[in-house]
Amino acid sequence: MKHALYNKLRFKLISITVAVSIGPLLLLGFALYYQFSNLYKERIEDQILHLARSQSSAVDVFLRERTSILGMIVETQSFEDLSKQENLSRLFWQINRRAEGLGLVDLGIIDRDGNQLAYAGPYNLKGLNYYQQPWFDEVLRRGKYISDVFMGFRQVPHVIIAVKGACDTNCWILRATIDSEIFNRLVRSAQVGTAGDAYIVNRDGIFQTGPRFEGVILGPSNITPQQFGEGTMVLEKKQGGGDTRYVGGTWLKEGEWLLVISQIAGQEAGWLSRVRNTATLIIVTGCLLIIIAIVLISNTLVRHLEETDLQMNELNAQLIQQDKLAALGKMAAGIAHEINNPLAVIGEKAGWMEDLLSEEEFKTSENYKEFATSISKIEEHVDRARKITHNMLGFARRMEPRLDDVDVNRVLEQTIDILSNHANINDIDIRKKFAGQLPVIASDQSQLQQVFMNLINNSIDAIGSDGMIEIETALDKDHITASIKDDGPGMPESIKKKIFDPFFTTKDTGKGTGLGLSISYSIVEKLGGRITVEGSQGKGTTFVVSLPVVLPEKK
Amino acid sequence: MAIANIMLVDDEVPFVEAMTKRLTRRDLEVEKAFSGNEALKKLIGGSKTEVVILDVKMPGMDGIETLKAIKSKVPLVEVIMLTGHATVESAIEGMKFGAFDYLMKPCDMDHLITKVSAAAAKKRQHEEKIINARIKEITSRRP
Numbered sequence A: 001m002k003h004a005l006y007n008k009l010r011f012k013l014i015s016i017t018v019a020v021s022i023g024p025l026l027l028l029g030f031a032l033y034y035q036f037s038n039l040y041k042e043r044i045e046d047q048i049l050h051l052a053r054s055q056s057s058a059v060d061v062f063l064r065e066r067t068s069i070l071g072m073i074v075e076t077q078s079f080e081d082l083s084k085q086e087n088l089s090r091l092f093w094q095i096n097r098r099a100e101g102l103g104l105v106d107l108g109i110i111d112r113d114g115n116q117l118a119y120a121g122p123y124n125l126k127g128l129n130y131y132q133q134p135w136f137d138e139v140l141r142r143g144k145y146i147s148d149v150f151m152g153f154r155q156v157p158h159v160i161i162a163v164k165g166a167c168d169t170n171c172w173i174l175r176a177t178i179d180s181e182i183f184n185r186l187v188r189s190a191q192v193g194t195a196g197d198a199y200i201v202n203r204d205g206i207f208q209t210g211p212r213f214e215g216v217i218l219g220p221s222n223i224t225p226q227q228f229g230e231g232t233m234v235l236e237k238k239q240g241g242g243d244t245r246y247v248g249g250t251w252l253k254e255g256e257w258l259l260v261i262s263q264i265a266g267q268e269a270g271w272l273s274r275v276r277n278t279a280t281l282i283i284v285t286g287c288l289l290i291i292i293a294i295v296l297i298s299n300t301l302v303r304h305l306e307e308t309d310l311q312m313n314e315l316n317a318q319l320i321q322q323d324k325l326a327a328l329g330k331m332a333a334g335i336a337h338e339i340n341n342p343l344a345v346i347g348e349k350a351g352w353m354e355d356l357l358s359e360e361e362f363k364t365s366e367n368y369k370e371f372a373t374s375i376s377k378i379e380e381h382v383d384r385a386r387k388i389t390h391n392m393l394g395f396a397r398r399m400e401p402r403l404d405d406v407d408v409n410r411v412l413e414q415t416i417d418i419l420s421n422h423a424n425i426n427d428i429d430i431r432k433k434f435a436g437q438l439p440v441i442a443s444d445q446s447q448l449q450q451v452f453m454n455l456i457n458n459s460i461d462a463i464g465s466d467g468m469i470e471i472e473t474a475l476d477k478d479h480i481t482a483s484i485k486d487d488g489p490g491m492p493e494s495i496k497k498k499i500f501d502p503f504f505t506t507k508d509t510g511k512g513t514g515l516g517l518s519i520s521y522s523i524v525e526k527l528g529g530r531i532t533v534e535g536s537q538g539k540g541t542t543f544v545v546s547l548p549v550v551l552p553e554k555k
Numbered sequence B: 001m002a003i004a005n006i007m008l009v010d011d012e013v014p015f016v017e018a019m020t021k022r023l024t025r026r027d028l029e030v031e032k033a034f035s036g037n038e039a040l041k042k043l044i045g046g047s048k049t050e051v052v053i054l055d056v057k058m059p060g061m062d063g064i065e066t067l068k069a070i071k072s073k074v075p076l077v078e079v080i081m082l083t084g085h086a087t088v089e090s091a092i093e094g095m096k097f098g099a100f101d102y103l104m105k106p107c108d109m110d111h112l113i114t115k116v117s118a119a120a121a122k123k124r125q126h127e128e129k130i131i132n133a134r135i136k137e138i139t140s141r142r143p
Helices: A002-076 A085-098 A134-143 A180-188 A268-359 A368-395 A409-423 A446-462 A515-527 B013-025 B036-045 B063-073 B085-096 B107-139
Strands: A106-112 A114-118 A143-144 A158-164 A173-179 A197-202 A233-237 A244-252 A256-264 A404-406 A428-433 A441-443 A468-477 A477-488 A528-535 A541-548 B006-007 B028-033 B053-057 B079-084 B100-105
Touching: A002 A143, A002 A158, A002 A173, A002 A180, A002 A197, A002 A244, A002 A268, A085 A114, A134 A158, A134 A173, A134 A256, A143 A244, A158 A180, A173 B107, A180 A197, A180 B013, A197 B063, A256 A428, A256 A528, A268 A368, A404 A409, A404 A446, A409 A428, A409 A446, A409 A468, A409 A477, A409 B079, A428 A446, A441 A541, A446 A468, A446 A477, A446 A515, A446 A541, A477 B079, A541 B036, A541 B107, B006 B013, B006 B107, B013 B028, B013 B107, B028 B036, B036 B053, B053 B107, B063 B079, B063 B085, B079 B085, B079 B107, B100 B107
Parallel strands: A428 A468, B006 B028, B006 B053, B053 B079, B079 B100
Antiparallel strands: A106 A114, A106 A173, A143 A158, A158 A173, A197 A256, A233 A244, A244 A256, A404 A441, A468 A477, A477 A541, A528 A541
């Protein structure tokens, strides 16, 4: 019950202190984190947008250039010239020689019926008919055409650029193939870091260039191009591993293709995330340290409080006990004194009867002996009662040190008288081995009585029941020693070291205050003597009180 | 002649009565008083008392007060304090105010008589000294 109270206090202390000290820190942390995240996001989006725009315009320029070259050829050459194989081959050879890296794989001339009349390039495509190809009509209708990437007859991903030749009725088409690998290279240069990706998809989300991860050219992508609207846009996508991928898209090729650039958060702007991580680490470590410190301090505080409370309670109990003893003492003294007066009267009356009995006329009476025995019995019991009242008075006397003429044997005798009943009940035999001629010393009788009372009581408690206590006095040069030896269970060294410490007790809680031996120790010290303990576990215990022989002043 | 003239002062009437009988039997002249006031009146009123046996604890004027009064009115009379155990201290205090000795109650008869004899002897010695001094004084005046 009491423990729960302390736990509650401990919990309150810890929670309030933690809240007050960590709250602002966490708030600051969150604010910092938020700022960092925003900054980070803006930065990465800017980067992606910039990259997407520049890359898309590069691709657009690339395509426009090729289209322009084809347009120029169509404008300057006639259909008749170009449809001759050798002319076309020469032109193709010239173009590739003059403008290397133009990326043109082949050239072809197709008439209005779709027949490829002339072809210059690595494949054998001359004579093929393109009339059924979807792009064919488109070219005739729009004048020029750039296809999506497709496999075609050659089964290699490629893009064709086709331009319609000048015509009224007999239209023709100049067609060139661009190796899609060139797009791949161009687009791939925008792949940043180890997780950045860049690729082109068409309006149906089909890969036009090979992505770095997850997907192949002409395969379906998980991009929905319509999400990106009509301009340039950056989207955030959560990934499986908890990462956030920023995906930027921008339209090119007149809105037919979407250039996609993506980047995982944390990969880009590394320093920013490092700073953020460091700040987080510092805050988390700081919080942990604060919590540990608070818990430790609170624990120490509460433990201290608990100990102090315990000592206070013990002290209070001790004070209550002292009050009780004092009240009891007062009452005992009052009773003893009131009984003393009638005892004195009885004693005197019995004495008077004894006096009268000694007269001649009574001696001859037949009941003389009976009278004499009765009177001596009365006197004997008056003496016994007086002894009791004297013990009670001696016990009740005040605590201030006061030098009396003390006969140690007599003090012990009185103490044993008081405790004999207690010992008898527990079947404990108290044996006395008193030295015959002990000098009367100047000491405090009542305090000595308290010391002996404590020691003998302890011995009785240690034995429990059925045992023997031997009390011996001796004169050793300038000291009188009184030893109290019991045949109880004894005690180990570890306990022996502590028995004179205040509040140390081996008795059950509430039964011993742990002050008895401590008080005895200080009393004996005050009287100039020493108190020692002998014996070990299993061999009983002997307390030895040694008092200096200080002769009382002559009166 | 009696061993000594004494006065027993105690509020406990039966005690005083019994003691008186026993002490009288042992050749002591005993006068009784049951309070400090009564004792004082008798002493001032020309009592032959040499030794007063005075109980410490009495209602009204207690033993110590009575002792002080006796010592101031009739300084030559010796006083033995009689006490229960609890008032040993006041008995010792009484010694400071000029009591001859103190006795514990209940007391042993022989012990009491020894003490009383000693006290009476002291008183007589004292008186003798004073008388001698007076005689010397008177004789020295006449050439």
